[in-house]
Amino acid sequence: MNTIFNDIPILKTKIINDETYNKNYKEMSDMVKVLNDRLEQAASQGSEKAINVHLKRGQLLVRDRIDLLLDEDSPFLELCPLAGWDQEDMTLGGSIVAGIGLVSGIECLISGNVPTLYGGSSNEISVIKQSRMMIIAWENRLPLIQLIQTGGAKLDQQSKVFHPGGAQFRNLAERTKKNLPTCSIVFGSSTAGGAYTPSLTDYIIMVKNQARVFLGGPPLVKMATGEIVDAESLGGADMHSRKSGVSDQLALDEFDAIHKAREFIARLNWSKKGKIPSTHFLEQIEEPLYDVDELLGIVSSNVKIPFDVNEVINRIVDGSRFSAFKPLYGSNLVTGWAFIHGFQVGIITTNNVIFTQEANKATQFIRLCNMTNTPLLFLQNTTGFMVGKKYEEEGIIKAGSHFINAVSNSKVPAITIMMGASYGAGNYALCGRVYNPKFLFSWPNSKCSVMGPEQLTGVMDIIARESSERQGKKFNEAAAQASKEMLTSIVEEESDVYWTTSRVLDDGVIDPRMTRVIIGFCLSVIYNEKVKGGSLGGVSRM
The missing domain is CATH 3.90.226.10 (2-enoyl-CoA Hydratase; Chain A, domain 1)
Known part of the structure; x- marks a missing residue:
């Protein structure tokens, strides 16, 4: 074992090979097969x-x-x-x-x-x-x-x-x-x-x-x-x-x-400007302790069904070792440091919705990674920021703005993997396409849009009903249902991973089991340029 990593704790697995695992594995395997079939078509010349x-x-x-x-x-x-x-x-x-x-x-x-x-x-x-x-x-x-x-x-x-x-x-x-x-x-x-x-x-x-x-x-x-x-x-x-x-x-x-x-x-006499971490040159990089194939059983093909992101982390990082940051605070968002193929990364990911504490935690963590020139890895699976009277009173807008401010002004390079839902401002906070990650890849189950189809059509239905009531008109249930079904179909199509990748909103759809390899390769590429953090600055609405 490499002694440099001895003090980094191992992230234990809690996965049980049960009915849910087997169902997920079958459905995700089918999705990967569809992906491979389509990639084979793309290889046709x-x-x-x-x-x-x-x-x-x-x-x-x-x-x-x-x-x-x-x-x-x-x-x-x-x-x-x-x-x-x-x-x-x-x-x-x-x-x-x-x-x-x-x-x-x-x-x-x-x-x-x-x-x-x-x-x-x-x-x-x-x-x-x-x-x-x-x-x-x-x-x-x-x-x-x-x-x-x-x-x-x-x-x-x-x-x-x-x-x-x-x-x-x-x-x-x-x-x-x-x-x-x-x-x-x-x-x-x-x-x-x-x-x-x-x-x-x-x-x-x-x-x-x-x-x-x-x-x-x-x-x-x-x-x-x-x-x-x-x-x-x-x-x-x-x-x-x-x-x-x-x-x-x-x-x-x-x-x-x-x-x-x-x-x-x-004969270019070419060399990387970024200083490759010495850990990348260790004779033997520790492989994860847990089988990467198990990712197919951990993650559901249905983005509505939650999964523990720690079970993803411990299958893609070196030695399944992870130094968690603020693990007891804002626990719905997981942050911490790990190595992937010898490159240190700061990982930011969520177990779905983002609350005020989670946003504050992420903002501080991004600052710390900029202080230590550590690249960021965003693993997206979120329905966005929490809504409601209680959360507005707690200042979810301020906390979310700080989070987005930090991502926007962060100077260290970032890689983003969409591994589930990517809805609303959660897409922005977790470094979606318009926030310029160096690379962005999607898993075949992922979905990306302003919100889920049911939420979007539900909101539109409520607005239409309130409008009819204000105007004193009778609400047309049949027309509303037809409109709802049509809109649901459109949103489902446009949030589908093949719709987004078709329009170059990611850099490719990947087999989840290839995530570690692809991230490692991308990290090596990133170090062609200097990897240097900086002050996040910007407006601070305390």
């Missing part, structure tokens, strides 16, 4: 016909390109794979495969067009996903490698692609100013606005007889100027390598191009 045509040209599929680019046995954390899920006129994944992996020993964000899906053309969800990838690469100080082969904007969505899509060029220019390296490999067509994507990067590799980079292709040139020119002469890899200077390296084939990209990353 187009129709068999499109793939065959692509392969006959002697070109590699994008996932094969990524595999060759990565170090042998490197992990690859794919991000937002289900973007666009079940959305009309959107390609699954946005015609992009993106994620983080090791290239020449360096963590890099890799983004590749899927040319076998509508020619790799961009739709609305492509732009949203690519924007999220640029944020992740920027905030975590990651070198970026772009694997380009795209037909440009999907023309029937030009207004949804053109206006926000230009930010991609600005982001690439800002990366250069910040000394964040970007490498582009052009495998095929990169036309019009797409020509600026490689041209704004630091290093460009073009594949001979395949890459085509021009602002206007031969048909547009002929129409605009009357000039007749072939694609290779106009924008081929050879021309750009010998004459225009747009290309920095001419690759003989795709394998050579990938090798040249690895060579570029290898």
Whole structure:
């Protein structure tokens, strides 16, 4: 046992393998199966016909390109794979495969067009996903490698692609100013606005007889100027390598191009700015004492059914060791310190609703983590802040505001896992998407909206009845019931995890059993930048 951890108490389990456990395990296993089926669909790279045509040209599929680019046995954390899920006129994944992996020993964000899906053309969800990838690469100080082969904007969505899509060029220019390296490999067509994507990067590799980079292709040139020119002469890899200077390296084939990209990353002289904790380098990191597979039996598929978050903590932290903070005060909110793969984290999670004491406790804990430069891990399962006369008199608004203030002004990086309900201001306080966690992942049972469907439709029903009464009108029960059912259906759909992940409101839906591994990988990525806390400041309404 590592003596450095000897004084940290072990968080004991109280789980009993009973009927409830077995029911949860069956239902959560079914949810994970659905997730895996959908991820398998997302890994598809187009129709068999499109793939065959692509392969006959002697070109590699994008996932094969990524595999060759990565170090042998490197992990690859794919991000937002289900973007666009079940959305009309959107390609699954946005015609992009993106994620983080090791290239020449360096963590890099890799983004590749899927040319076998509508020619790799961009739709609305492509732009949203690519924007999220640029944020992740920027905030975590990651070198970026772009694997380009795209037909440009999907023309029937030009207004949804053109206006926000230009930010991609600005982001690439800002990366250069910040000394964040970007490498582009052009495998095929990169036309019009797409020509600026490689041209704004630091290093460009073009594949001979395949890459085509021009602002206007031969048909547009002929129409605009009357000039007749072939694609290779106009924008081929050879021309750009010998004459225009747009290309920095001419690759003989795709394998050579990938090798040249690895060579570029290898000579960056790159190192992390964050000081990796010495505990991460211990010869043997303690695994949790309890089986991670048991998470499926602990957590219910129904977010209305509570579970003890301590049973999650002791299955994802090193040695199941946890130093609780204020365990007897505001006990509905659990805070404390632990290690995950040798990285210390401050954990904030709830056993559902947040009361005044819980909010005060969280605020103090966030301050302590900022004092010690400790990253935060938020495990979300909450219906929000408590309501009612008693709690308003106790100052729930003040306490909640302090909590949200602390999360907003916290300087240490945060990771958020949605593992159940995420409703109302509880989503904000526990570092939901708009509070800029470095990474946010969801479990397949999670739900996220302003409130639960029953509460929302119930509130609307009460308001409608009171309105009718004020106006002296007879309340239409049949119409109200129909409206209630329709609204319930809408809220249930829009709070579903696949609805939110489809719109890139998280970075992916994950198997709960992979939580520890994914958090550990993300913590390593976070330390590419300095991890430093700061004063929370802000208004204090005591």
